Amino acid sequence: MPTPPDHDFVDHDFVRAAAAAADRLAAPLAARPGAEPAGVPHRTLASRVKTLLAAYRSPDSALHGSGQAVAAAMTHLRALRAAQTGTGLFAGGDNVQSPPDSAFTVNDVCDAHVLAAGGGPGLRAATAALAEIAGAATESLLTGGVHTPNHRWELCAALARLHRSFPDGRLLDRVGQWLAEGVDIDAEGLYSERSANYAAHVTNPSLLLLSEVLGRADLLDAVERNLAATLDLIRPDGTVETVHSRRQDQHGPFPLAPYLPHYRLLAIRTGRGDFSRAARQAAHGGIDDPGLLAGTLLTPDLCHVLPAPAAQVLPRERYLTTARLAARASDTAHTVVYGGSDVPEHRRIRSGLACNPTFLRLFAGDAVLDAVRLSRGFFDLGPFRAAGMQRLADGRYRLTETLSAAYYQPLAPDRRRDDGSYRMADEGRFSAAMAFADRPRDEVSHTTRVEVDLREDGADLRIDISGPRVPWALELTFRPGGVPQGAVPIGDGRWCLTAGPMTYRVGDDEIRVRAAVEAGEPLAGPDRGDLLRYDPGQDHTVVGGTDATSGNRVHIGGHGPQTLTLALRARRRAQEPPQR
Numbered sequence: 001m002p003t004p005p006d007h008d009f010v011d012h013d014f015v016r017a018a019a020a021a022a023d024r025l026a027a028p029l030a031a032r033p034g035a036e037p038a039g040v041p042h043r044t045l046a047s048r049v050k051t052l053l054a055a056y057r058s059p060d061s062a063l064h065g066s067g068q069a070v071a072a073a074m075t076h077l078r079a080l081r082a083a084q085t086g087t088g089l090f091a092g093g094d095n096v097q098s099p100p101d102s103a104f105t106v107n108d109v110c111d112a113h114v115l116a117a118g119g120g121p122g123l124r125a126a127t128a129a130l131a132e133i134a135g136a137a138t139e140s141l142l143t144g145g146v147h148t149p150n151h152r153w154e155l156c157a158a159l160a161r162l163h164r165s166f167p168d169g170r171l172l173d174r175v176g177q178w179l180a181e182g183v184d185i186d187a188e189g190l191y192s193e194r195s196a197n198y199a200a201h202v203t204n205p206s207l208l209l210l211s212e213v214l215g216r217a218d219l220l221d222a223v224e225r226n227l228a229a230t231l232d233l234i235r236p237d238g239t240v241e242t243v244h245s246r247r248q249d250q251h252g253p254f255p256l257a258p259y260l261p262h263y264r265l266l267a268i269r270t271g272r273g274d275f276s277r278a279a280r281q282a283a284h285g286g287i288d289d290p291g292l293l294a295g296t297l298l299t300p301d302l303c304h305v306l307p308a309p310a311a312q313v314l315p316r317e318r319y320l321t322t323a324r325l326a327a328r329a330s331d332t333a334h335t336v337v338y339g340g341s342d343v344p345e346h347r348r349i350r351s352g353l354a355c356n357p358t359f360l361r362l363f364a365g366d367a368v369l370d371a372v373r374l375s376r377g378f379f380d381l382g383p384f385r386a387a388g389m390q391r392l393a394d395g396r397y398r399l400t401e402t403l404s405a406a407y408y409q410p411l412a413p414d415r416r417r418d419d420g421s422y423r424m425a426d427e428g429r430f431s432a433a434m435a436f437a438d439r440p441r442d443e444v445s446h447t448t449r450v451e452v453d454l455r456e457d458g459a460d461l462r463i464d465i466s467g468p469r470v471p472w473a474l475e476l477t478f479r480p481g482g483v484p485q486g487a488v489p490i491g492d493g494r495w496c497l498t499a500g501p502m503t504y505r506v507g508d509d510e511i512r513v514r515a516a517v518e519a520g521e522p523l524a525g526p527d528r529g530d531l532l533r534y535d536p537g538q539d540h541t542v543v544g545g546t547d548a549t550s551g552n553r554v555h556i557g558g559h560g561p562q563t564l565t566l567a568l569r570a571r572r573r574a575q576e577p578p579q580r
Contacts (some may be wrong), residue, residue, distance in 0.1 A: 099144025189229030273310030339389030382537020520562030
């Protein structure tokens with residue numbers, strides 16, 4: 001166990017809050033130490049063991065020195081050992097015999113082993129049980145493979161932790177093989193999956209551990225770069241922007257709280273005031289992570305007092321070129337523009353691709369425009385997802401997408417088959433036994449261009465829809481809490497905007513919207529419900545699915561070609577930033 005920090009430099013409020021979070025989980029388990037944890041996944045079993053042992057070791061926990069906490073840990077360890085298969089990997093979950101999924105569990109097992117090994121005679125049995133579980137998993141983790149980018153670093157962290165407790169040069173050699181591929185961090189500081197969830201829960205903690213065990217300053221630098229990039233992705237509601245993610249979190253909010261230990265640790269070690277500010281913001285709603293107490297024991301620097309937070313400079317604007325995402329923040333509004341979807345290049349909706357069609361968000365205090373999306377009735381190819389995003393000389397942004405589809409001509413004589421059996425092929429829109437690649441094509445194309453001028457109080461949009469005459473619908477999804485005033489209700493939590501401004505007000509905060517047609521026919525009225533509806537495209541509807549948003553949805557619709565302008569303006573009451 002590392003040496004505890006000097007008492008004079010300890011942030012006792014933080015440590016007590018971490019202990020209270022651990023106790024909320026551990027105390028009910030310790031109250032029934034013999035209760036069998038039936039049906040509990042192996043990762044949960046291991047994290048509970050770590051938390052119980054941390055509570056036993058921590059003087060700030062109500063379970064400090066508790067024999068019942070140890071007994072509950074032993075009950076969970078027996079269940080965890082029973083969950084190991086003959087390979088040493090753990091049963092359960094969608095990924096069968098998964099080395100990386102087992103690595104998550106082994107990481108907690110190894111941390112718990114460090115806590116138990118330094119905990120005296122009362123933890124001798126727990127130490128032995130943890131060593132047995134870790135030993136049984138070692139060979140499979142040493143030779144096992146992965147199937148996502150972040151799995152490499154989780155697996156490496158498990159191997160490094162195993163080496164820390166049970167030194168074995170083969171483990172470090174294997175870590176070296178994985179690390180030789182290079183950490184997948186781009187020039188802006190984003191990992192290749194661009195996921196807040198996996199950065200906070202997997203990659204950053206794994207690289208921090210590897211940096212410590214291996215003495216690799218470059219891995220620590222990667223974490224610092226990622227945390228620096230994330231500063232400009234923190235939203236006013238205490239969440240981190242995820243619209244650009246390539247993983248599951250791209251469709252929902254992700255809280256800042258899981259970043260707390262990383263911002264806190266690097267703020268303390270580097271003195272960065274901006275990281276200190278982010279750490280305070282991450283803890284503003286209270287500390288609920290039961291695993292944080294173990295972190296304070298294993299990494300005592302976490303317990304130190306934070307440096308003074310740096311003041312947040314407003315207005316500020318950041319353009320992440322690799323993700324094609326811009327964010328502008330002022331005292332009045334926080335606006336995000338996004339044009340980095342993977343769908344135009346890959347022409348499919350797929351796990352591991354950035355697929356979210358939201359291209360703008362606007363925060364104005366409690367009034368929040370969660371999503372602006374544009375769907376077009378062009379061969380059912382789905383909503384607008386920009387294939388390119390430019391930052392123009394005057395600070396505006398241009399998002400562009402050109403879609404194409406084809407009508408196919410008869411096959412040439414030398415390509416025909418007497419049996420009429422042609423190979424099954426995908427032409428980018430659908431699949432059929434038509435040998436598409438062998439046929440002459442008649443192309444039809446459709447271009448959408450959106451120009452966004454980010455302002456201190458919102459944004460101005462100019463939307464150009466060109467090509468053949470097609471229906472389109474712009475959907476503005478507001479977070480529940482208010483009612484659109486000035487728009488016409490059309491049922492099912494939906495409104496229509498045709499002429500004049502509308503206002504979405506929540507308390508004293510509001511977002512005003514004004515739409516106008518610059519070129520083309522007038523906007524569709526509320527009687528044209530067929531035009532005023534978001535269409536997710538055939539990749540979703542062919543299996544009866546959707547990626548539609550929920551909330552209060554305001555629709556603007558019509559038939560292209562058309563040029564539409566949209567003015568979004570935020571007004572809000574003055575608020576002081578939270579201080580902790």
